[in-house]
Amino acid sequence: MSAGSNTFEDAKAVVISVQESATYRQKFDFYSSWAENYDNDVAVLEYRAPTLAANSISKHFSGDREKAVLLDVACGTGLVAKQLKKHGFGRFVGVDGNEAMLELARGIGLYQELKQSLLGDEPLPVHWADSFDAVVIVGALCRGSVPVATVRDLCKATKPGGYVCMTVRSNIDNLEYKGALDRELKQMEEEGLWICVEVIEVKDWERSVSEKEGRYIPGVVNLYKKI
Template sequence: MMSASLESRSKPTASSLGYPTEDGCHEMSEALKEGLTKDDVEAIYTDWANKSNGSYDENMANHVYKGPYLVAKAVNDNCPDKNIHILDIACGTGFVGQHLNHFGFSNVDGMDASSGMLEKAKAKHVYKNYFCSAIGPPNPSTNIPDHTYDVITIAGGFGPGHIPCEAVDEMIRIVKPGGFIFNITRANHLQTYSEYKDKWEPYIAKKEEEQKWREICRTIFKNYFFEKDGIMYIHEVL
């Protein structure tokens, strides 16, 4: 039987390895405060992207934030055609795009409400087109035509002042029938923040009742983000 001390040493935490932790990440704490407006969120992320030390890319590397890799891998596991047209919503500085490119997907566009984040993404050359836009009410509908994309990806796009539940309608509109929406987020966000608590699950169930989409699966991932659990939803648009 493994001793307690050996077992403990076999599972190092981010803090024990000297990596950033959620408590030590001031920008993330600021970006997830209850009651933030869309403008507040955009400003926080733009400032974070442009920091000369402790930038978004430095704070959110793979050892603490696994969401971008997990959602890109899910696309790769479920979509054999590497030429599909993908929109990465809340793309930030392009983490998901980088992983999608690694898996062989090159027909990828990026959307983010933060101009600073998009500028960092552009420097990585992982997207073909860039949309500086938020999605969902109170924002107007995007200018993207109906049924444009085969796949939408979202990694970490849910939080106060981030993507609202109602954005699902716009996502469904711009995905082709038979296409997929891959959405991964921190599980506790959907259970604690007022924008989602007692709203998210009824809303996505209503879309299924309306035969707008169907849930393919939902999966819990341990240590998805700063040692917190994540949940991925995969829906097929009907």
Template sequence: MSTSQETVTFARDNLAEAYTIGGNPEKTATFYSSWSKGDNYDQHLNPNLYRGPEIAAQAVADFFPSSKRGDAHILDVAAGTGFVAENLKKHGFMRFDALDASEGMLQKARQKGLYDNYICCYLDTNKLPILEDTYDCAVTSGGMGEGHIPYNSLDQLVRVVKPGGLVCIVMREEFVNHSQYKDLLEPYMTRLEKEGHWQKVSRTVVEKYVLEHNGVVYKFKVLPGQNKTE
């Protein structure tokens, strides 16, 4: 399937605005709700241009044996209109909850009937309205960036994922050393590992995660509950 130059331009321009330096959660959520109107978001970020959800789903599938996928309970963080869940279903996963700060995006996901629960909430340092050890996996693709998920909110993903479960983060590689994550994100990940909250499984760079930009895939295995962070 080919993608028109007009669609490529819209995708590039909207992504640039979404990740504008100085962005804030409220502004970001409002922007995504606007972008989701009609079929704009799904058309602009079609699989030809945005491979993140496919990459994220494969990373999660590689962690779980096929026999475990049907029962695995997954939290899709910054779920948007459901791209990650759509790809996870192809690997045999069936149980998903969506977490997103944009009600407009969640409404689109509802229309697709992808998730069991829809949680309209921003992931930050505040405690999520989710019980500890609820999920077998928390995964996000595209949720990390300026005005998006802050680096020091990862504790909350550790809290809601069961011991032995997976936290999978897929993001644009250049963002690791950009603005709000520079010299903060990976050191924070290392700190959580040193403190016994999780163990790094892998860090992998992938080509053409979105448009011409490479991505990076982080996988962490959550360690036993006594080391849970608050």
């Protein structure tokens, strides 16, 4: 099928296709065909995660926003950087596994560096340790995308005193993954790697594509501060 459109029914079909892709590789490759229509489709789905993540970082960040360098992991087409820019942040580095998504991110002209990396198979570059004033991952912490273990890399890449913002859907399909993520975040807090700043639970995270759920599915913004 051709991926993407601007109606809710077609956007829903695209999301169901990506969820039902049989293998990890198929799911990942799907973004190549979706890239061009991604921004329109997620707008139809009332996808608010980039706005909610940017609001959370902005609420707590007290440094110089123009000088701060932020790492946007699984940056996709760049929706998160666009939201952060509205809050005065000016310097972004992006990582994504999919070249078609990265090409669109390149086009918005906000990222000083964009790197292709398939997280899970590859770690974040070691020389990024303690480098970023904030690290953000939106829309990619779910089964078949970015593995839970990657959050340790996100913490490593953050400067001491910097923030790590991680969103996760909390609908039925993602509950098992979210449970594993919550355990890892807590474990890392017990290890003294970071402290939890806020956990924002949002009922109307984005439109549901499943008949089993209501009109909206819920989601969570997790904000941590590296020690």
